[in-house]
Structure formats: structure tokens, C-alpha cells
Amino acid sequence: MNSALWTHLAKDLRIEWRSLDAIISMLFFSGLVVVLFSIAFDPRGAFSQQIAGGVLCVATMFASVSALNQAWAREIRHQVMDAQRMVPSPGSELLLAKVIVNFLFVTIVQILLAPFFVVFYNLHIAGQGWLLLLVLPLGTWALVSNGVFFAALSMSSRNRELLLSLILFPIFIPALLAMVQATTSIFTGESDPSLWIKMLLGYDIIFTTISLLLFDVVLHVD
Amino acid sequence: MKKLASGLYVVVTIALMIWGFYQAVYVAPLDAMQGEISRIFYYHVPNAMLCFLFFAISLIGSIGYLSYRNKLPSRAQAADALALAGAEVGVLYCTVVLTTGPLWGRRAWGIWWTWDARLTTTLVLWLIYVSYLLMRRFAAGPQVQTLAAVLGIFGALDVPIVYMSNRWWRTQHPAPVFGGGPDSGIKDPAMLAAWEWNILAWLVWGVLILALRYRLERQHQKIADAEAQAALNA
Amino acid sequence: MSPGAILDHQFTVAAYIITWTLHLVYLVWLTFKWRAQKRLEARLNGNSR
DSSP states (O other): OHHHHHHHHHHHHHHHHHHOHHHHHHHHHHHHHHHHHHHHSOTTSTTHHHHHHHHHHHHHHHHHHHHHHTTTHHHHGGGHHHHHHHOSSOHHHHHHHHHHHHHHHHHHHHHHHHHHHHHHHTOOOOSOGGGHHHHHHHHHHHHHHHHHHHHHHGGGSTTHHHHHHHHHHHHHHHHHHHHHHHHHHHHHOOSOTHHHHHHHHHHHHHHHHHHHHHHHHHHTOO | OHHHHHHHHHHHHHHHHHHHHHIIIIISOOBTTTBGGGGGHHHHHHHHHHHHHHHHHHHHHHHHHHHHTTTOHHHHHHHHHHHHHHHHHHHHHHHHHHHHHHHHHHHHTSOSOOOOHHHHHHHHHHHHHHHHHHHHHHOOSTTHHHHHHHHHHHHHHHHHHHHHHHHHHHHHSOOOOOOSGGGSOOOOHHHHHHHHHHHHHHHHHHHHHHHHHHHHHHHHHHHHHHHHHHHHHO | OOHHHHHHHHHHHHHHHHHHHHHHHHHHHHHHHHHHHHHHHHHHHHHHO
């Protein structure tokens, strides 16, 4: 059962490694977003620590969307989807592989951007910094797992990219809230993020489960 | 016989709406503290309660479509029409809520908006179902119905999560408590009567436009089928 | 009437008008769509005769 998952995973990682398309575009785009936010919301002000969490999460969101828009790009070209449908393993493995791959991309971008973010916002973490290693991956997983699923949903429509953002963002709102609240409370050290971390975990479990369950429906649609 | 029944239903609906209006504007006494803007409640609250009903109907339609699409395709088509009609009427009622609410809030609380659990949930609910309708418009081809049904389920699943997350958000950073709102118990029987008449009126009105939208969609499905047949036969 | 009460009245009227406008515009849109579809249906039925 695991071999199909690994095959999909290895394939996507190998293709990306050769061209680095997704990572480069994401890196540049999210770097731009961080700079733009720094100009729009002055990071030297007293409230910079309060908004840094929100800026980080929104930058992650925009960066992820640029990756998600191309998540299924290779499958759409050359009718690869038909070949995928004929694979004997369940469609959920294809989905899970794609989610993991995109999750890795976004995480790599987050890690590469982190030093710049710390510098621009003169970030000093007042709370338990190690919790960020929990919060950011959970929040990113929420975004990416729903995003890849909805990218597959919107594959057949004419405004594919626009539709993806339109249907992803409203559903993502509670996870965004949790992620921002958790990161802000870690940065400022003012409150306890554990409630939000639990909420993110719950959100991830619920939506990952339901997207794995429903993916075969989406895959085998015309 | 059927035409007579539906004609009668329309007449009763219109009569109820007029009666509800009369009750709300002329019969119900003014609230002691709020004054005239309390009359907004007689439209705002029924629309708020009923929008959830229509979204629930939409969810049932989505689930029904996914369940029946392989075994009983005709029933699946009906379910899909119901899903679409429910979503549209729900968005309509939700839009009314989101526009009349701030009008009331501006006069009663002095602010147009606040990010408490109820308002945020209503806004996100609106966003989710508008995105559902946009998806149905943008996506092409015969698979629209399946994809829309899946999105409908996702969206409906998100709503309780949004509500809970916003409750927690607000208990962490307590905002001024804006009272229990209009459903904290209406004691005056005249106010209660006005309120009940309006709920009934908006319910029958909603069911009427839901039925009309459903019929419209079924007709659209038949036409699409006929066009496909014509293309095959040509 | 106090200026507050006048504003209250205006806001109430605005709320009622908005509610009715939204609902009736939707109903009108439904009617237009219905008529357009009826014409389309008639044309299709005419062709297949």
C-alpha cells in the first residue's frame, strides 16, 4: 500500500528537483509579500510584535497559493490525469503524496525566509519559541491539504487559479485565525497558545480525513 | 388542482408577508430602550434563522447527489437542483442579515460591525456559500454537480468550526458583551406575536422562492439534456 | 422628534427597503430566467418536431 504513495512522492520531488520551478517562484513571491507588508505596516512601531504573527501567516498563505496553482499543472497537461485514474491504488495516496510534496515546498520557503523575517521585524520571541515548530507546520498543513484538494476540484474550470483562492480562503479562515493567534501569543508571550494548537490539530485531522475520503469522487469525475 | 393549490399558496404567502409587515411596523410596541430600530429585528432575525435552514437544505441536496448519482441518477439530479436552490436562497437571506444587522448595530451599539462569534460566523458562512455559487458558475462540464456537492459538504463542515474558533477568540480577548440579542426572551406578547408572524411569513416566502428556484433548475437540467440529445441526433 | 429618533426611523426604513429590494430583485431575476428558458425550451421542442 505504501509503495504507491512513495512512488508519487518520489516522482514529484524528482521533477521539482530538476527545475525548482515551484520553490523559486514561491520564494520570490513570499519574499515580496514580506517586504510589502513591512512597508505597509511599519515594523518599527510598537505594535510590530503584535502584527508579526499575522504577517507571517498571510505571507505563508500567498506563497502557498502560488505553489497550489501549479500543484496539478503537470497532471493537467498531456492528459496525465487519465493515467492516474487507471492506477490500481486508491486516489487518496495520490492526494496525500501531493499534499506532502507541497507541504515540503512551503516549509522550505518558510525556513529560508525566516531569517529575513526576523531581521525586518526585529523579532524577539518572548514566549516559547520552540512551539513555533508545532504551530507553523500545523497551519501550513491545513492550508496545503485543503489547497491541493480544492486545486483538484477546480482543475476543470476556466478560471482555475481564481476559483482556487475563492473557495480555499473562506474555508481556511478558522485555521488562519488559530495560526495567527498562536504565533502572536508565542511572539509576544502574552497568552497561552495551547488552545489554538489543539484547534489547529483538530482542524487538520478533520479536513485531511474528509479530503482523503472524498478524493476518489473528485478523481474519477469525468 | 395543483395549479389551484400553488396559486392559493402564493396568495397566502403574500397575505402573511403583508400581515407580518403590519404587525412589525404598526402593532408591535416600541422597545423601551432601543426605540424604533427594534423594528429591524422583525426582519433581521427571521432571515438569520431561516438562512441556516436553507443552507441545511443545500447540504442535504449535496449529500443526496453524491449518494444517488450512480444508482438513481434522476433522484440525484433533483438533489443537485435542491442543493443549488438552497444555497442561492440561503445566500439571499444571509445577505439580508449582513446588511440589516449593521444598520441596527450602528444605531444600537454605535458601531457598524464587530468581530464576535456570531457576526464572524455569519460573514464566513456567506463567503463560503458565495464561493460555492461561484464555483458552480465557473466550473464547466458535466462534472460540475459532483464537484459542487463535494464543496458543499466541505463548506457546511467548516461552519461549526468557524463558530467555535470565534467563541474561543472572543473569550480569550473579552470584548464588550453585547447582550443576548433579540432572542434573549421577548416578554411582551404583542412583540412576541409580531415576531412569530414574521418568522412564519419569511418561512413560507422562503419556501416559495426555493420551490421556484428548484423548478427553474430542473427545467434547466431538462433543457441541457435536450440540447445534448439534439447534438447527438444532429 | 429628537435627531436620534429621526435617524432611528431612517435606519429602520432603510433596513426594510434593503430587505425588500434584495428579495424582490431575486424574484425578478428568477422570472427573467424562467421566461428565457421557456423560450429556449419552445425552440428546442419546435426543432425536434
